[in-house]
Amino acid sequence: MVTEEEARVGSRHKRLSTIYSTLKGRMSIYQPDKRKSEIEQPVCHAARLPSELLILIFRSIDRKRFNVKMIRPAIQDDVFNASLVCRAWNNPATLVYYELVQFRTVANVFKFYQALLDYPHLRSLVKVILFPARLRKQCPPKLMRTFVQIIHLVDSLNDLTVTTRFVSHPSMPSNKWDSNSLHVVPIGPGKHSSIRRITLYGDGLRRGNLPSALGTTFSNLTFLALNGIRLARDVDTSMMPVLPELARFYCFAGNAAFKLDAWLQACPKLKRYSISKMRMPPWATDEPPLGILRAEKITSLELYWMYSHNNPCRGSWLLRCPSVKRLQITWDIFSSKDAPLPTALEQLQLTIRTKDDLSIDVVRERLKDKPNWDEFVFMASDRQQWHKHNEEELKKIFEEAGVQMKVDQTVIWYQKATREAKKKENKVIARVKRVFKSPSKEDEELLDWEWAKT
Numbered sequence: 001m002v003t004e005e006e007a008r009v010g011s012r013h014k015r016l017s018t019i020y021s022t023l024k025g026r027m028s029i030y031q032p033d034k035r036k037s038e039i040e041q042p043v044c045h046a047a048r049l050p051s052e053l054l055i056l057i058f059r060s061i062d063r064k065r066f067n068v069k070m071i072r073p074a075i076q077d078d079v080f081n082a083s084l085v086c087r088a089w090n091n092p093a094t095l096v097y098y099e100l101v102q103f104r105t106v107a108n109v110f111k112f113y114q115a116l117l118d119y120p121h122l123r124s125l126v127k128v129i130l131f132p133a134r135l136r137k138q139c140p141p142k143l144m145r146t147f148v149q150i151i152h153l154v155d156s157l158n159d160l161t162v163t164t165r166f167v168s169h170p171s172m173p174s175n176k177w178d179s180n181s182l183h184v185v186p187i188g189p190g191k192h193s194s195i196r197r198i199t200l201y202g203d204g205l206r207r208g209n210l211p212s213a214l215g216t217t218f219s220n221l222t223f224l225a226l227n228g229i230r231l232a233r234d235v236d237t238s239m240m241p242v243l244p245e246l247a248r249f250y251c252f253a254g255n256a257a258f259k260l261d262a263w264l265q266a267c268p269k270l271k272r273y274s275i276s277k278m279r280m281p282p283w284a285t286d287e288p289p290l291g292i293l294r295a296e297k298i299t300s301l302e303l304y305w306m307y308s309h310n311n312p313c314r315g316s317w318l319l320r321c322p323s324v325k326r327l328q329i330t331w332d333i334f335s336s337k338d339a340p341l342p343t344a345l346e347q348l349q350l351t352i353r354t355k356d357d358l359s360i361d362v363v364r365e366r367l368k369d370k371p372n373w374d375e376f377v378f379m380a381s382d383r384q385q386w387h388k389h390n391e392e393e394l395k396k397i398f399e400e401a402g403v404q405m406k407v408d409q410t411v412i413w414y415q416k417a418t419r420e421a422k423k424k425e426n427k428v429i430a431r432v433k434r435v436f437k438s439p440s441k442e443d444e445e446l447l448d449w450e451w452a453k454t
Contacts, residue, residue: 047088054092098122100159102130106143106450113146116153128159128197132450140445157192161199196220196245202228202254209233210260215241225250231259237266248272250302257290265292276304285315296323304351307332313339328379331356334366343371349408351379358386360393367401378407 103109109131116123131147139147151157195218202208207230221243229251246267251257257275264270273292280289288294293301301324307313313336318327324342328349333339335357341348352358376398378387387394387407398405 047086049088051092054089055096058093058096094122095125098125100128100130101126103132106132106446109143109146109150113150113153116150123153124155126154127157129154129157130159130161140442140449142442143446143449151192156194158194159197160192160195161201193217194220197223197225199225200227200229202226202230206230207232210235210240212240215243219244221246223248223250225252226254226256227252229254229256231256233259234262235260236262239263242266242268244268246270248274250274250276251278252276253278261291265295265297271298272300272302273298274302274304275306276302278306280306280311284317286317286320288317288320293317293321296321299323300326300328302328303330303333304328305330305332307336312336316340318342331358335359335362337365341366341371343369343373345371345373347375347377348373349377349379352384352386354381354384360390360397363394364397367397367403370401371403373403375404375406378405380407380409384409 101112103112129150151160198214198218198221209232210229219241222245224243224246231254240263242263244267247269249257249260249264249267249270249272251274253276255278257278264273270292283289292298298321301321313333315338318333319340319342321342325346326349327342327345327347328351329341330351331353334341334350380387394405
């Protein structure tokens with residue numbers, strides 16, 4: 001017979017067993033059964049993709065590559081902004097996105113510099129840096145110092161876009177950039193020797209000399225672009241070593257194309273030659289104005305906005321460039337009645353702008369003699385609608401001439417115009433306070449430079 005004491009103990013034991021069973025069931029939520037976890041694996045196909053495949057995917061995604069001459073301040077201050085599907089994608093995305101770095105704002109430059117200091121493993125990932133530039137506007141010293149520090153922090157660059165004062169020794173006065181030292185961009189011997197593309201910007205006013213180290217430190221250069229560079233004297237092979245791998249040269253404004261003519265002729269692999277907004281000499285009518293065009297080595301020639309209404313294109317010098325197989329011109333040359341074009345080309349490209357005074361009659365006049373062009377390409381931005389409005393008539397003209405017509409329309413990511421942005425004074429002031437906290441004279445220079453007209 002069960003005593004009262006035993007019954008009480010048994011009842012208590014049952015309650016404890018019930019509580020224990022309940023707690024055990026609840027804990028199983030946080031501590032799943034080992035056998036169950038071995039059978040049911042978490043399903044995440046995105047996390048299972050190999051890193052090599054993710055890198056290929058990220059590299060195949062088009063990124064907005066802004067023209068450094070057209071940079072305008074943006075609302076967003078992040079250097080990079082991407083939403084990833086899962087955390088496992090972070091490392092491959094970082095590897096790809098840090099290969100090419102471009103700055104849309106002054107704040108981006110300082111944020112990126114701080115990121116390189118805080119995370120040293122990023123330094124080896126950077127291969128291309130596009131620094132912003134302002135023609136006819138000197139880069140503020142504070143920003144210039146940060147540029148130099150970034151260049152010295154990263155390990156090995158392939159592509160670099162900088163302003164003119166990089167082509168100078170740091171000890172040179174600020175009103176000069178004439179230098180013949182080993183400090184280029186400024187980089188010591190052996191540093192960044194793998195650079196293959198360099199773009200230099202000048203103010204278009206001051207004259208200087210390119211350092212000879214450009215030909216020794218960067219012997220692997222395949223592309224050299226000079227924007228607004230004015231040289232004090234001619235350059236030949238005795239002054240600067242020849243670049244054996246240079247394949248393309250681009251010159252915007254300035255006089256570098258004329259001063260470097262003899263040196264460029266000696267570059268053995270140079271085949272693509274581009275000049276833009278350069279003042280042609282008055283005698284350049286029947287003979288090419290540059291020796292390199294007479295040397296019959298250039299196969300691809302690009303001429304952008306070389307003439308104006310007051311100085312129209314005249315003469316037949318383009319006919320005396322027999323080695324040119326691909327010609328890209330703008331409306332100022334195409335519309336000139338006194339400038340015949342080569343009749344035998346593999347490709348003729350015409351770049352048109354919204355402000356060009358376009359006429360269908362000019363196109364008809366150019367093709368009435370049925371030139372032997374293999375292909376004619378209209379190069380236009382997404383804002384240019386002229387060729388669309390005249391599509392049927394253009395097709396008829398090109399069919400009669402027996403020339404294949406194509407349209408290459410580029411999407412341009414337009415930023416707000418400077419004059420419109422300056423009207424929003426309150427936003428500018430708020431931006432200064434947000435970026436610089438307490439604006440100093442240096443900070444005001446930075447803001448003025450950032451919003452300056454390119």
